[in-house]
Amino acid sequence: MIIVMRQDASREAAEDVAKRVEALGLKPNLIFGEERTVVAVIGDDRRKDREKFESCEGVDKVLTILAEYKIASLETKPEPTVIRTQNLVIGGGNFGVIAGPCSVESEEQILASARAVKAAGATGLRGGAFKPRTSPYSFQGMKEDGLKLLAAAREETGLAIVTEVMTPHHVDLVASYADVMQIGARNMQNYHLLQAVGECDKPVMLKRGASATMDEFLLAAEYILDQG
Amino acid sequence: MIIVMRQDASREAAEDVAKRVEALGLKPNLIFGEERTVVAVIGDDRRKDREKFESCEGVDKVLTILAEYKIASLETKPEPTVIRTQNLVIGGGNFGVIAGPCSVESEEQILASARAVKAAGATGLRGGAFKPRTSPYSFQGMKEDGLKLLAAAREETGLAIVTEVMTPHHVDLVASYADVMQIGARNMQNYHLLQAVGECDKPVMLKRGASATMDEFLLAAEYILDQG
Amino acid sequence: MIIVMRQDASREAAEDVAKRVEALGLKPNLIFGEERTVVAVIGDDRRKDREKFESCEGVDKVLTILAEYKIASLETKPEPTVIRTQNLVIGGGNFGVIAGPCSVESEEQILASARAVKAAGATGLRGGAFKPRTSPYSFQGMKEDGLKLLAAAREETGLAIVTEVMTPHHVDLVASYADVMQIGARNMQNYHLLQAVGECDKPVMLKRGASATMDEFLLAAEYILDQG
Amino acid sequence: MIIVMRQDASREAAEDVAKRVEALGLKPNLIFGEERTVVAVIGDDRRKDREKFESCEGVDKVLTILAEYKIASLETKPEPTVIRTQNLVIGGGNFGVIAGPCSVESEEQILASARAVKAAGATGLRGGAFKPRTSPYSFQGMKEDGLKLLAAAREETGLAIVTEVMTPHHVDLVASYADVMQIGARNMQNYHLLQAVGECDKPVMLKRGASATMDEFLLAAEYILDQG
Structure with missing residues (x-):
């Protein structure tokens, strides 16, 4: 998932988010853009981790790379169900x-x-x-x-x-x-x-x-x- | 309620509908318009009678004069609920x-x-x-x-x-x-x-x-x- | 069309509406129901007459028997357009x-x-x-x-x-x-x-x-x- | 913006996308996740660059970090308009x-x-x-x-x-x-x-x-x- 910081969030806020990501055993990837800083997270569980970050200080929104549905996804079970x-x-x-x-x-x-x-x-x-x-x-x-x-x-x-x-x-x-x-x-x-x-x-x-x-x-x- | 006959319905079909209305103890009122015949019904129960006529031969649709909700209507209980x-x-x-x-x-x-x-x-x-x-x-x-x-x-x-x-x-x-x-x-x-x-x-x-x-x-x- | 009077409308209000209907060269049909009085109108133009009655004194609403679209109606031109x-x-x-x-x-x-x-x-x-x-x-x-x-x-x-x-x-x-x-x-x-x-x-x-x-x-x- | 590669996209496809990003004078950031590879792009124009990547080979979707509206955004003009x-x-x-x-x-x-x-x-x-x-x-x-x-x-x-x-x-x-x-x-x-x-x-x-x-x-x- 991609955690997008607010425009006015400090560098410290982004680093705090990255530390929380690590504390969950996941890998954070800090990217400083021209207008925004984002934390790309590797290894998160599409089903549960999103909510943990939405209310953190300085966080604007969380974008999910993977769909929230897992069992219903063709990626999980590509063969057709009969x-x-x-x-x-x-x-x-x-x-x-x-x-x-x-x-x-x-x-x-x-x-x-x-x-x-x-x-x-x-x-x-x-x-x-x-x-x-x-x-x-x-x-x-x-x-x-x-x-x-x-x-x-x-x-x-x-x-x-x-x-x-x-x-x-x-x-x-x-x-x-x-x-x-x-x-x-x-x-x-x-x-x-x-x-x-x-x-x-x-x-x-x-x-x-x-x-x-x-x-x-x-x-x-x-x-x-x-x-x- | 107003029972609207189809454009191609016969006079007999409208009269049959009127007889069914009478059989329920209600008063039918046949009106022959320029394009359509309608049966205006007096004394019907807003809650139950409509469905009886919607599938009768020659009937196009049934318009209700009264709202289908009765208890929720201000007409039934005009004083405000506190x-x-x-x-x-x-x-x-x-x-x-x-x-x-x-x-x-x-x-x-x-x-x-x-x-x-x-x-x-x-x-x-x-x-x-x-x-x-x-x-x-x-x-x-x-x-x-x-x-x-x-x-x-x-x-x-x-x-x-x-x-x-x-x-x-x-x-x-x-x-x-x-x-x-x-x-x-x-x-x-x-x-x-x-x-x-x-x-x-x-x-x-x-x-x-x-x-x-x-x-x-x-x-x-x-x-x-x-x-x- | 069917002009539905308000529950509290007087008999005079309904008769006034009927007179206006006649003044347009149309035929009114007064029906006194148990809860409401309605004026069924014969010969009206589906396209223009409705609005004339919606704001008359004592009128609750106007129901149209015919659809408001005329040229687009199969009743006007039953043969298919190719x-x-x-x-x-x-x-x-x-x-x-x-x-x-x-x-x-x-x-x-x-x-x-x-x-x-x-x-x-x-x-x-x-x-x-x-x-x-x-x-x-x-x-x-x-x-x-x-x-x-x-x-x-x-x-x-x-x-x-x-x-x-x-x-x-x-x-x-x-x-x-x-x-x-x-x-x-x-x-x-x-x-x-x-x-x-x-x-x-x-x-x-x-x-x-x-x-x-x-x-x-x-x-x-x-x-x-x-x-x- | 974040370019999300398809689950079955090859490493080469992701690298090709990164090269296209560079060719536009922008900075790509390749991130290999457990299920997906994404290319985080720094310096893109929120208004124009997205469409260039949506139909590239191996690309699943493009997520925008910034809103597509720019002039209407409070970030562009924080003071209230009177x-x-x-x-x-x-x-x-x-x-x-x-x-x-x-x-x-x-x-x-x-x-x-x-x-x-x-x-x-x-x-x-x-x-x-x-x-x-x-x-x-x-x-x-x-x-x-x-x-x-x-x-x-x-x-x-x-x-x-x-x-x-x-x-x-x-x-x-x-x-x-x-x-x-x-x-x-x-x-x-x-x-x-x-x-x-x-x-x-x-x-x-x-x-x-x-x-x-x-x-x-x-x-x-x-x-x-x-x-x-």
């Missing part, structure tokens, strides 16, 4: 198509949808049993009854079931029916939920939140991956 | 100032902050014990230890404690220390959390999510209020 | 592919790009001669020299040239070289520019502004179309 | 209040507004003569007639006139009546307009575009300031 569940295969050159209605509404509706989805060549079925709705008065989904209907649709068609989980308390319930756990856009930064789905052994489909940056998105994925 | 907790009074002409650090970091830090906040004339102390952090590797807060330090700061200063709760599972814990439950911007549409804080007997401070509309914000408040 | 220029055909079942570099940088670069684009089967070549850059110190494009190189690339390949125009003053210049005038996302609400490109006789490619709604986007298109 | 025009004084501890209606609608309306604004203690009068409207069918402002009414209001009250200019072609006209040129939020990245107002000798009030970052905002200001 997800296989039921007839759905995604990644490593495999292109999986998941289709289905917004919500599970009835047995008739979801079975007809599943047959149409399968006939069209897709291998995953989506459909909400728990629905995040802007208004508390809108239909909130069929809940566990909806999950059972999804399982029945899988039974008949072999399609993998992709369905949303909205709160940590429901993770076990949803995981007992679903093949892929969906995290909706509004929950992309619901960190306890991310950790809870990270602990279950099902693959997770994470949607990008409206107006989230790529870094925020990859760090949300890192929350899931960090649970192992 | 929140009183510790020395903090908000609403009805009372202006409360809440101040404090981003996170609780140590006893020394939070007590010094609380004294400064009180000396400056504020009546509420904020400080995060559970922190929503973009990266899983950033400091996540002192958790229950942080809550205890906040309670100690209240003990000494009489300031009301405002602190964030991030997941339904922590609502009871946070409520046992806090005077006001804070819902952060990233959790504005974490509906299970909204319901969980709505069930506890503490006032709630709801932050508007980045780029959320006023309607989304008021409906999020409605989730909390709907729990009573 | 754009034909050079070898590029778009619309009515024709799918045109436009490809090319961010900026025109040199003769060698744009000719090599054009050949690759053509070889890959596309029929339009994009490339910026005028570049909207966040920083005034970044490369701003080759300007007219870039336009000349684009024309040379068209000469050789038959590809249609799609390039951005950033200010009304450049419309004639860009139109003398380009086949399609591009309006970039940052200029989606630069209304004088929209009007200026609407006056030239070249097709326009309008990009949606970051976080613009569909209504804002279609009304921006209406600005262009309204020039004829 | 704007004085008519009775309006802003900056350097002076707090100016500008008030007024959305649009100039009539002589009566703007004079009554101006008197009320002055009576309330403000020293600037705002009011749109050219209005950026989402719909081409909405009222677009009184144009030059509106500017004349604003000038009449200044004549009577001594208030400084703040009014929006929407296109470069109108800059001279608006500047002949206004004391402060306003750039609206939708035009924050209308770069030719920014340059045009930068050339006139009136102070400019730049509004931040919806969802623009601080860097984008300051670089937009830099466009204006760069005209001198």
